[in-house]
Amino acid sequence: MTFISVSSRLLSFLRRRRIGTSSCFQSLSIGVVHFHVNDNIAKPNSIPHSTHSIPNPHIKLQQYLVQKSKSGFDNLDDALAVFDKMLKLRPLPYDFHFNQLLTVLVKMKQYQVAVSLFQEMSSRKIDVDIITFNIAINCCCHSNRVDYAFSLLLSAFKRGFVPDVFTYTTLIRGLLSQHKSAEARLFFTNLIKLNELRPNVVTYSTMINGLCKTGHTQMAIWLFRFMGKSDCKPNTVTYNTVIDSLCQHGLVDDALILQSEMMEKGILPDVWTYSPLIQVLCKLNRWEELSLLLKQMIEDMNISPNVHTFTILVDAYAKSGKLDDAKQIIKIMNERGEYPNIVTYNSLMQAYCSQGQMDEALDVLSTIKSKKMMPNCYTYNILLDAYCRELKLDIAMVLYRNMECEGLSPTVVTHNILLHGLCQLGKTMEALAFFYKIQELGHKPDIIIYQTLFAGLCKSNYVDKALSFFQTMECNGLIPESKTYNIIICGCLWNKKYNEASKLLHKMVDCGFSADALTTSLLQQILTKVQDPTLLAMHQKCLQSGNYEQ
DNA sequence: GTAGGGTTAG
Numbered sequence: 001m002t003f004i005s006v007s008s009r010l011l012s013f014l015r016r017r018r019i020g021t022s023s024c025f026q027s028l029s030i031g032v033v034h035f036h037v038n039d040n041i042a043k044p045n046s047i048p049h050s051t052h053s054i055p056n057p058h059i060k061l062q063q064y065l066v067q068k069s070k071s072g073f074d075n076l077d078d079a080l081a082v083f084d085k086m087l088k089l090r091p092l093p094y095d096f097h098f099n100q101l102l103t104v105l106v107k108m109k110q111y112q113v114a115v116s117l118f119q120e121m122s123s124r125k126i127d128v129d130i131i132t133f134n135i136a137i138n139c140c141c142h143s144n145r146v147d148y149a150f151s152l153l154l155s156a157f158k159r160g161f162v163p164d165v166f167t168y169t170t171l172i173r174g175l176l177s178q179h180k181s182a183e184a185r186l187f188f189t190n191l192i193k194l195n196e197l198r199p200n201v202v203t204y205s206t207m208i209n210g211l212c213k214t215g216h217t218q219m220a221i222w223l224f225r226f227m228g229k230s231d232c233k234p235n236t237v238t239y240n241t242v243i244d245s246l247c248q249h250g251l252v253d254d255a256l257i258l259q260s261e262m263m264e265k266g267i268l269p270d271v272w273t274y275s276p277l278i279q280v281l282c283k284l285n286r287w288e289e290l291s292l293l294l295k296q297m298i299e300d301m302n303i304s305p306n307v308h309t310f311t312i313l314v315d316a317y318a319k320s321g322k323l324d325d326a327k328q329i330i331k332i333m334n335e336r337g338e339y340p341n342i343v344t345y346n347s348l349m350q351a352y353c354s355q356g357q358m359d360e361a362l363d364v365l366s367t368i369k370s371k372k373m374m375p376n377c378y379t380y381n382i383l384l385d386a387y388c389r390e391l392k393l394d395i396a397m398v399l400y401r402n403m404e405c406e407g408l409s410p411t412v413v414t415h416n417i418l419l420h421g422l423c424q425l426g427k428t429m430e431a432l433a434f435f436y437k438i439q440e441l442g443h444k445p446d447i448i449i450y451q452t453l454f455a456g457l458c459k460s461n462y463v464d465k466a467l468s469f470f471q472t473m474e475c476n477g478l479i480p481e482s483k484t485y486n487i488i489i490c491g492c493l494w495n496k497k498y499n500e501a502s503k504l505l506h507k508m509v510d511c512g513f514s515a516d517a518l519t520t521s522l523l524q525q526i527l528t529k530v531q532d533p534t535l536l537a538m539h540q541k542c543l544q545s546g547n548y549e550q
Numbered sequence: 551g552t553a554g555g556g557t558t559a560g
Contacts, residue, residue: 134551449560
């Protein structure tokens with residue numbers, strides 16, 4: 001069942017409810033209670049007022065589940081065995097016992113298993129409540145089955161349950177996580193209009209986060225400001241979400257203003273408030289402000305950086321060539337018990353690689369292994385890239401084969417690094433063979449792989465081949481970017497193929513690309529060879545907009 | 551029982 005069909009049915013369901021069908025829901029609700037009373041199997045269906053009325057096996061079960069909700073199950077089989085035992089228990093455990101078990105599975109991220117148990121419970125007509133439905137709906141959303149989540153919502157309606165703010169917030173998050181932001185917005189506003197939902201701080205924060213993540217930052221900020229004027233004020237999570245989004249968009253000053261604002265309002269920042277701010281200040285080389293912010297965080301607010309925060313610092317120092325500072329951070333991490341993880345070590349490794357200190361980089365690999373950590377694809381890609389840049393393709397290839405021995409599947413990034421390495425060495429035919437080979441292995445080339453291939457082919461004067469692959473790429477549904485055009489136009493000019501270059505520039509214009517500095521320069525070169533009024537107009541437009549580099 | 555949870559590679 002698709003979302004659209006479920007969604008439209010749902011909204012009509014809600015509308016019907018607004019037009020005086022509340023009695024229908026009431027009777028449905030009574031029907032559910034009636035079902036419990038007359039059922040042959042003795043099944044308690046609501047939480048008893050005191051523990052005196054809970055049968056002894058249920059008390060033991062509850063104690064066991066409370067313990068498991070803290071520690072989790074060692075493995076899935078144990079959880080399933082408990083479920084089987086619960087099914088055999090007479091009288092049957094209460095709905096909240098089943099909810100407890102499902103919640104443990106959620107904590108173990110066993111979403112699909114939880115949904116299966118929910119289905120099993122439904123088929124055995126075991127009593128559930130709206131919380132059970134909410135857990136199942138949440139699990140569907142986490143498994144990217146928002147369509148099934150909506151069909152569960154319909155089932156809940158049909159069984160007389162009244163969805164609550166948890167149900168709707170979960171579904172909104174599900175839609176947003178599936179990039180269905182338009183549907184989420186419509187769902188959210190319609191529910192409010194129909195008085196079905198009174199959003200709480202989690203609902204608003206969920207919407208704001210989803211809007212930020214789907215590129216609707218302005219709308220997210222509008223909603224955030226709307227919240228500020230409403231009865232439901234933003235909390236730390238809400239502020240963190242917006243601050244993070246502003247940082248992602250490079251709007252660090254706005255983010256810093258928001259961080260001051262939250263403190264003035266008495267909303268305490270946490271480590272997650274500071275991490276994106278730290279990251280963006282590092283990126284912009286605003287070291288003095290960074291040091292003030294770190295001082296505020298650690299000394300004034302008494303917030304300790306976590307592994308994530310420290311890793312941001314290691315990476316920033318590494319990228320700025322401040323290798324000693326990066327090493328110092330690692331030392332502090334070890335002293336404070338915030339031990340470096342694979343990401344931290346990868347950043348450190350990159351620092352050594354960028355300085356050409358390959359022996360030290362390999363030492364980091366040994367450290368990773370000695371600490372019983374598993375190198376990941378990033379680890380190998382960093383090393384492979386460094387060796388390729390040093391034109392040591394043989395070593396890179398050995399490492400590439402090593403990846404598979406360690407159970408790591410090379411990614412499209414790995415293949416691009418090697419393809420680039422082959423092209424750099426002028427081994428164009430080997431590069432082409434490698435390009436075919438990765439496809440035979442089932443890897444789909446992306447736009448960057450194609451760009452590497454085009455650059456390699458053009459460099460070796462195989463521009464016709466590059467043009468032919470350009471068509472193949474488009475047939476495969478990949479949309480060229482302005483960089484893609486620039487590479488291939490540059491190749492055409494290099495090979496004196498002015499008409500082909502001109503055609504590509506026309507195509508760029510037709511596709512709505514505006515010329516950047518490189519395109520403008522290429523355009524100028526073509527105009528010295530080809531008389532073309534359209535390109536001339538384009539070039540003049542570029543010069544007027546100041547989009548030109550010598 | 552619902553939100554954030556973002557760090558590393560081409």
